[in-house]
Amino acid sequence: MKTICFPAFIFIVFTSIAYSHWVPRDTNTNACDKLNDYVIYSDERFLNYSDVKACYESTPYNKTNATQIIETVKEKLKAFYVLLEQSKEDPDPGFTFRSMDIISELDLLLNNNYLYEYQFIYDVSDLIEELRDGHTLLSSTDYHKYAFYQGLSLYSVIKEDGTQQIKVFNDIKDPNNIDCQVINIDDKPAIDVITEFASNHIASSRDLSVRFNSALASLRFGNGDFEIFGQFFTSRIQLPKNSSISYTLNCNDKISKINREWQIPIKPLPQYKSPYIHGTTVGKAKLIFDAFIARFYILKDFGVVLISTEFVTNNVLEYRYITDIIFGFKLLADKGIKKIVLDLTNNNGGNVNVAHIINKILFPYIKSFPVDMKVNNISVQFIKGTSMIKNAVGSGFHYRTYISTKTNSLFINVTDFIGNNLYTRGGTQVKCTSKAFFNDTALYGGNLKIPTSPKFPWNEKDIIILTNGLCFSSCAILTQRLAEINVSTISVGGFPNRRFSFASTSGGSIVTTDDIPIFFKLLKNLDKSLASKLTLPKNLTLSFTLIEAYSVNRPNEVIDFSFRPADHQLYYNERSARDPSQLWMQAVEFIR
Numbered sequence: 001m002k003t004i005c006f007p008a009f010i011f012i013v014f015t016s017i018a019y020s021h022w023v024p025r026d027t028n029t030n031a032c033d034k035l036n037d038y039v040i041y042s043d044e045r046f047l048n049y050s051d052v053k054a055c056y057e058s059t060p061y062n063k064t065n066a067t068q069i070i071e072t073v074k075e076k077l078k079a080f081y082v083l084l085e086q087s088k089e090d091p092d093p094g095f096t097f098r099s100m101d102i103i104s105e106l107d108l109l110l111n112n113n114y115l116y117e118y119q120f121i122y123d124v125s126d127l128i129e130e131l132r133d134g135h136t137l138l139s140s141t142d143y144h145k146y147a148f149y150q151g152l153s154l155y156s157v158i159k160e161d162g163t164q165q166i167k168v169f170n171d172i173k174d175p176n177n178i179d180c181q182v183i184n185i186d187d188k189p190a191i192d193v194i195t196e197f198a199s200n201h202i203a204s205s206r207d208l209s210v211r212f213n214s215a216l217a218s219l220r221f222g223n224g225d226f227e228i229f230g231q232f233f234t235s236r237i238q239l240p241k242n243s244s245i246s247y248t249l250n251c252n253d254k255i256s257k258i259n260r261e262w263q264i265p266i267k268p269l270p271q272y273k274s275p276y277i278h279g280t281t282v283g284k285a286k287l288i289f290d291a292f293i294a295r296f297y298i299l300k301d302f303g304v305v306l307i308s309t310e311f312v313t314n315n316v317l318e319y320r321y322i323t324d325i326i327f328g329f330k331l332l333a334d335k336g337i338k339k340i341v342l343d344l345t346n347n348n349g350g351n352v353n354v355a356h357i358i359n360k361i362l363f364p365y366i367k368s369f370p371v372d373m374k375v376n377n378i379s380v381q382f383i384k385g386t387s388m389i390k391n392a393v394g395s396g397f398h399y400r401t402y403i404s405t406k407t408n409s410l411f412i413n414v415t416d417f418i419g420n421n422l423y424t425r426g427g428t429q430v431k432c433t434s435k436a437f438f439n440d441t442a443l444y445g446g447n448l449k450i451p452t453s454p455k456f457p458w459n460e461k462d463i464i465i466l467t468n469g470l471c472f473s474s475c476a477i478l479t480q481r482l483a484e485i486n487v488s489t490i491s492v493g494g495f496p497n498r499r500f501s502f503a504s505t506s507g508g509s510i511v512t513t514d515d516i517p518i519f520f521k522l523l524k525n526l527d528k529s530l531a532s533k534l535t536l537p538k539n540l541t542l543s544f545t546l547i548e549a550y551s552v553n554r555p556n557e558v559i560d561f562s563f564r565p566a567d568h569q570l571y572y573n574e575r576s577a578r579d580p581s582q583l584w585m586q587a588v589e590f591i592r
């Protein structure tokens with residue numbers, strides 16, 4: 001039931017190896033072996049763009065292989081991708097994406113003449129990314145292997161006169177550039193370049209403002225500390241088309257132009273340290289409880305709760321995690337805290353049941369969002385096959401993982417779960433399972449005990465959610481559900497005076513093609529001819545939304561496609577981008 005950990009940008013970090021001195025192999029070794037040698041033996045901190053390019057260009061395009069990949073991706077999407085038909089419908093006003101029939105567009109790619117395999121793979125993954133469904137992605141272990149980095153990160157501020165500027169957030173090569181304004185990028189206005197990039201090269205959200213935020217750098221709490229997150233414009237996982245980018249900077253009215261080559265870090269880079277965050281304090285906020293995955297602060301008379309949800313991987317950890325969260329909220333309640341800012345900025349998601357449980361801790365009466373998945377001649381084999389396996393309860397395909405929304409109890413049998421529900425979407429008829437709630441205690445094979453929680457004193461007017469729109473997957477489920485009971489929301493950043501989403505890519509649950517072979521081993525009655533149709537080469541992984549979630553307030557609305565702007569918008573400035581406590585103080589004013 002794990003929802004995807006978003007492909008957060010992670011530098012390739014190697015554990016220290018005792019470096020023997022690097023000795024070149026004979027010059028005949030292929031370009032990719034040469035890179036591997038560098039990574040292991042060289043003292044260099046970076047690989048060069050041209051060397052990675054040479055490696056990627058060592059594999060020519062083969063149309064036979066390409067056709068096979070396209071056919072498999074299509075089969076998968078048709079069988080399981082629950083948002084497939086609805087993605088042909090026009091976007092809700094407020095969203096920015098191209099409605100499309102991905103199945104026929106995938107076929108069109110085969111008309112292109114590619115020189116190298118990586119160009120084809122990038123086109124397939126770019127096309128899938130145009131769905132702007134952050135859960136639905138194709139990644140290649142060969143061609144998304146290296147991270148390309150500029151040494152700097154950018155951010156956006158709104159000046160007092162209301163104008164928007166792009167600035168340098170951090171620069172590990174030349175700290176003098178920090179907070180210089182970026183006027184042009186490759187001789188074009190910086191805002192236009194970032195907006196174009198966000199428009200066309202970022203998958204994570206149907207809302208352009210959220211994609212704009214993820215092109216840029218911002219701070220997040222995760223891995224037990226604050227770190228830089230996003231920055232997809234200056235750190236990428238696809239080989240960039242050009243080997244460098246130029247930036248025209250204005251530093252205290254001195255104009256200069258710098259050129260940055262793309263480089264691939266192979267040694268750990270210095271971590272960003274905010275000048276306003278020291279150990280247990282953020283600005284004037286004091287830490288009262290650090291649960292590693294969550295932090296609880298007090299600032300003046302209000303509480304601030306930061307939660308990262310993505311590190312829970314089993315029932316024991318989840319029990320501990322939930323226990324810690326209850327403990328933190330109890331500390332706030334015991335200290336008489338009346339107002340809480342729930343900061344879920346840059347939260348990548350994790351297990352959906354964590355979101356459900358946190359919501360129930362705060363508001364015990366609320367139900368989670370109903371979900372369903374596609375029913376067709378392929379998916380039904382997975383549902384029926386899995387449902388016959390007793391210890392597969394907890395799998396998304398098992399009917400006992402769910403509770404019927406009609407009866408509020410288990411489905412009678414798998415037929416009852418499959419039901420007979422037809423919807424018209426994107427001009428076609430789609431069959432889906434009966435609407436259901438996840439039974440949160442059925443996950444992990446029914447081995448999750450949920451710790452009991454005291455009754456807390458806060459109602460929906462006492463809590464405000466703060467994000468920058470990069471609150472994905474289970475974070476989206478958590479926040480969107482609370483918003484439906486009138487908890488207020490704020491999103492930070494984006495474009496001036498353009499309200500935007502506080503969460504993205506809610507989905508209900510995803511699977512990846514790496515999971516599919518497991519079913520062919522497990523399910524005895526599965527049509528064996530499907531195995532070849534549904535199996536991608538080992539070095540490619542397609543992940544996709546298997547289960548969709550519906551609104552509670554508007555029962556026919558699939559949350560992924562509904563534009564839900566935050567109630568309020570705030571902006572970063574030079575200080576608040578580095579000192580989140582500035583935003584917390586502004587946030588709490590909305591619920592005074």
Ligand SMILES: *[C@@H]1O[C@H](CO)[C@@H](O)[C@H](O)[C@H]1NC(C)=O
Binds near residue numbers: 038044046047051
């Ligand atoms: C990158 O290029 C520089 C300059 O051309 C060279 O000195 C260095 O060895 C190269 N590094 C790698 C990893 O190829």
Ligand SMILES: *[C@@H]1O[C@H](CO)[C@@H](O)[C@H](O)[C@H]1NC(C)=O
Binds near residue numbers: 062063064065
């Ligand atoms: C393309 O790959 C197929 C195997 O999938 C192989 O039979 C064929 O020879 C390859 N074509 C070229 C031009 O390498």
Ligand SMILES: *[C@@H]1O[C@H](CO)[C@@H](O)[C@H](O)[C@H]1NC(C)=O
Binds near residue numbers: 059060061062065117
């Ligand atoms: C095509 O696929 C075959 C089988 O996976 C592989 O051996 C071959 O190298 C591939 N060729 C190209 C050009 O990708």
Ligand SMILES: *[C@@H]1O[C@H](CO)[C@@H](O)[C@H](O)[C@H]1NC(C)=O
Binds near residue numbers: 117142537540
């Ligand atoms: C996948 O691996 C095969 C065999 O090693 C290789 O021929 C092919 O180029 C790779 N393809 C992709 C898309 O990574």
Ligand SMILES: *[C@@H]1O[C@H](CO)[C@@H](O)[C@H](O)[C@H]1NC(C)=O
Binds near residue numbers: 186241242
């Ligand atoms: C790549 O660089 C060339 C020459 O500097 C420039 O004309 C072109 O616009 C650049 N392309 C991209 C995608 O930035």
Ligand SMILES: *[C@@H]1O[C@H](CO)[C@@H](O)[C@H](O)[C@H]1NC(C)=O
Binds near residue numbers: 377378
């Ligand atoms: C599933 O149904 C479609 C048309 O409804 C058909 O073309 C396809 O062959 C069927 N697949 C299987 C595995 O039965």
Ligand SMILES: *[C@@H]1O[C@H](CO)[C@@H](O)[C@H](O)[C@H]1NC(C)=O
Binds near residue numbers: 412413414415416
């Ligand atoms: C499922 O339950 C319904 C209602 O009790 C019953 O009519 C049906 O035969 C059952 N189906 C199976 C496959 O057991």
Ligand SMILES: *[C@@H]1O[C@H](CO)[C@@H](O)[C@H](O)[C@H]1NC(C)=O
Binds near residue numbers: 410440442446
């Ligand atoms: C939820 O799942 C647990 C564990 O499988 C089970 O004991 C419980 O009865 C289920 N809840 C409902 C309402 O069916």
Ligand SMILES: *[C@@H]1O[C@H](CO)[C@@H](O)[C@H](O)[C@H]1NC(C)=O
Binds near residue numbers: 486
């Ligand atoms: C939320 O606010 C709306 C409009 O004021 C109201 O109709 C609705 O009942 C409220 N919902 C809850 C759960 O309080």
